[in-house]
Amino acid sequence: MSVTAPQGFRAAGVVAGLKDSGARDLALVVNDGPSRAAAAVFTRNRVKAAPVLWSEQVIKGRRVRAVVLNSGGANACTGPAGFQDTHATAETVAEAIQDSAGEIMVCSTGLIGERLPMDKLLPGVAVAAAGLSRTDGGLAAADAIRTTDSVAKIAFRQGAGGYMIGAMAKGAGMLAPSLATMLAVVTTDADLDAVALDRALRSATAVTLDRLDSDGCMSTNDTVLLMASGAAGVTPDEAEFTELLTDVCADLTRQLLVDAEGASKAITIEVVGAASDFDAVTVGRSIARNNLLKCAIHGEDPNWGRVLSAVGTTEAVFDPDEINVAINGVWVCRNGSFGDDRDKVDLRPRDVTITVDLSAGPNSATVWTTDLTADYVHENSAYST
């Protein structure tokens, strides 16, 4: 059901012809209300794709009627003409559903630096608008936003009082947000205003989608959009809604992690004993981005020295002689030196947990990453060819 699990939403996923493969490449999600309250977070990359520049303006109005998403081209680094293409896309959607372009979000994903084939995209919008459906559209839309994703990513949950949250996401590489990450659309039929939605979305993504760092690279297009239709007629407690939303985002995060390009391991990095949350996240990200460690985990080598080496590059509060590191539960490093026998570490399972205890305070954070593999190199060497 994905984004159409909540009441008040219709969606479509169609073949516009942007992808040479002939796969679905255009998705449309429409909020039929009664509410149009919305919130969004975007990439912090200063080089922003045209659809991000457009959508940042749209979300200032705190109302979104529909979002149109395309794979097969990022429409990034395409200059003023690229922005006009985004504008024309929004106008075409507006015309098709008889609404205002100012409430139409646009998201694009794919190769940077090429214009979109508008002669294919705009007719695709009309086809999508004509095929909008609550029953069939959710899965088709989730399928249409895939790039190198091997599977579509969807999630949904029911909240107290019967309201729903639904979601779809794409993203299998270049996951390193610092704010948002990848394309994700989350819908709900709860009735919450845009300010509450914004608080809930920032809170939820900060500890889920924003903590997934597959290769340290930050996209030009990352967008996470939350739309509320209010169709369930339920106004949930904000804390309870935030918790459910966090659960949905965590579910998407897990799906993105497991499907990351070329990865053979899903690595959870738990940083505990930090002097601040900021320190914990900083240390977690530094470990997540250490190529040598990611290679070692790929080789099933519990090379904890590379963990310490990554910790040492940060400004976090710690004493090198008081750091402890466990890999899959074995404390291979105690007090900054060798601890339990590294041969006891079983790195054969796909899931790997690295725990770092900084012994510097009560704070903690979890960051997720993947190993670095020859398959990753292969997939990313050949992406645009």
Add this chain to the structure above:
Amino acid sequence: MSVTAPQGFRAAGVVAGLKDSGARDLALVVNDGPSRAAAAVFTRNRVKAAPVLWSEQVIKGRRVRAVVLNSGGANACTGPAGFQDTHATAETVAEAIQDSAGEIMVCSTGLIGERLPMDKLLPGVAVAAAGLSRTDGGLAAADAIRTTDSVAKIAFRQGAGGYMIGAMAKGAGMLAPSLATMLAVVTTDADLDAVALDRALRSATAVTLDRLDSDGCMSTNDTVLLMASGAAGVTPDEAEFTELLTDVCADLTRQLLVDAEGASKAITIEVVGAASDFDAVTVGRSIARNNLLKCAIHGEDPNWGRVLSAVGTTEAVFDPDEINVAINGVWVCRNGSFGDDRDKVDLRPRDVTITVDLSAGPNSATVWTTDLTADYVHENSAYST
């Protein structure tokens, strides 16, 4: 000749038995004076190996009689016992050459987190001391400090008035200094005091060894040591000496770049039009550390969008719509959008140059890196096994 090209130096490289392969693994370089003036730069990693902690103390005295270096073990994350091992190594050298341990530098390289086999290392020191030689020792020492280096790295130059600078270095992975990088010993028979040597060394390494960033990972052991014997009886102009030293360090940098683990491309990143030197270096490093771009170059794909994506993650001064990018001389990105035909870019040669014009000022910097390959993954997956 390497470090023994200048007068006043003897060296040795021997098999102590630290490496299972039976290759040379212990080097000793002795300065016979008359001067003992010295300067050094070290890793900025806050997790420092025992020999770095020791050598940082030694260099405070501004005099170095000898440096002992071992491959086959980094002696990092080995606690107080590891520091005692370093101390014992210096004492053993001091005893063998009848001098003070307080003027003996120690460098180690290899796997982190394991004690060195001192029962092999200390006898090796005695063998090295007995075999010190000006004629044969330089190359043997350069050979002994290799880890995964496929070749020994040496350089030497003659300065005005007949003085010499000689050098050796190791480092084929984990090159990302922020200050120094890898192990390097540079010698000269010029007569300069330690303060002048320190200025010259910091100036030279800042634009050479410090600008080489193969994988973004910062070692626990990086050390660059400069020792002056004064044996040539020449006191060169400091600017001229600095220039010659920079030339030697650039030579080593090039050798390290070409021999980086698993690399198939040597990538020069030139950042021009920056508002400051700091901005230029920051942008250069961000590009050098972008795994997706490094994969693209490996695949001979002129994916300039990944260059812009990397630039956009920095805080440097620029307008996204004014950035220009050339790859091997073809301006594939103009004003933040597509420029000349990317098919004109020939990425078949090993040497690749990426030029980024930020259009924000008069400053520039060059950073060197390598591509990301399946061989890199393979070598670093299996390093400790």
